[in-house]
Amino acid sequence: MERVYGVANRKGGQGKSTTVSTLARLCAIQGARVLVVDLAQPGSTTTSFRDLWPEAEHEDFSRCLLAFRGLEAGHAPEPRAVREALTACGLPVVLTSYPSWGGGFVAILPHDDLLGEAAAYVPSDLLLAGLLAALAREIDLVLIDAPTDGGPLLANALAATGRVILPLVPEASALEGADATLRLLARARQGGLPISLGGILLTRCEPKSKRAAEIVRTLAQSGEVEGEPLHRKLLPFAVRQSEFYEQAGRYGVPVWERTDDAQHWSAYALLAEWVLRDAGLERLMTEPRLQARLDPTTRVLYSAALGMGRPEIEYRDYLAAHAPVSA
């Protein structure tokens, strides 16, 4: 069972922040207590939650990290010290939730511009892992928006992450970003970290794009790359290119505030289900709710059929092909 998911790609602009914020909301709607850790410049994930931001004041997360300047390399912080430091800073910020979410919520360790510098002052890369361990009892699921650049912040993110979700825009240079990310994971494993690739999520997909079809074919024929069986890691659903995501980002609201049509976020509803099951939280999926519930006729973009005649299928047909196996 994994609990800490890193959404990572060494190449920018691949839909990391959109994935983290949409996935966090959908998991919370299903009743999960989700912690988002926004380590990625320029903090798009943090600002994407504007509609849920509470009145309460908080200190910068970087300031909280600086409280651990004396933490020796290779050491994790004491849980009690973590709780004191977080409480003193008013962190994590617990976002507004709704009764219909059945006890689920999103809390966030928000981005600020000094995070990278602050992490560089702390000799240990195990600080974030220690922070998350200290919060384990209050949180079901952690989603980290990992930085694209190397450095102590990325090292902390890798040391805290169990499973990686790799979002990928199917365009010419996408595979370079994927390769660089896979190399990074392989190096982390060589260094003793138990981190693995969970799935590759195609984002910003044009259903009929030839390029998308080529990339799917390349991934399907890749076999093992850097110790990961890539052909088995491509998620069967893909996120369509949709102007509503840009609008949602601009207004700091979820995509379903911009459109009623669930085909725009059906892949994220399926990703939420995948993550909750992978995290051992299938009990939360017995009754999909609100935006996490797809109608039988909602259209799903089917990765394997991208670039072909009919890359979109109805959810009921998707289910017939991919009924989740219960534990």
Ligand SMILES: Nc1ncnc2c1ncn2[C@@H]1O[C@H](COP(=O)(O)OP(=O)(O)OP(=O)(O)O)[C@@H](O)[C@H]1O
């Ligand atoms: N499915 C989509 N359809 C259309 N636009 C999208 C989609 N997903 C994300 N976008 C837009 O693409 C841009 C990049 O997405 P996002 O910020 O999520 O990527 P990122 O990987 O976090 O980028 P960065 O490297 O800047 O952190 C944003 O303007 C976002 O609104």
Ligand SMILES: [Mg+2]
């Ligand atoms: Mg981002």
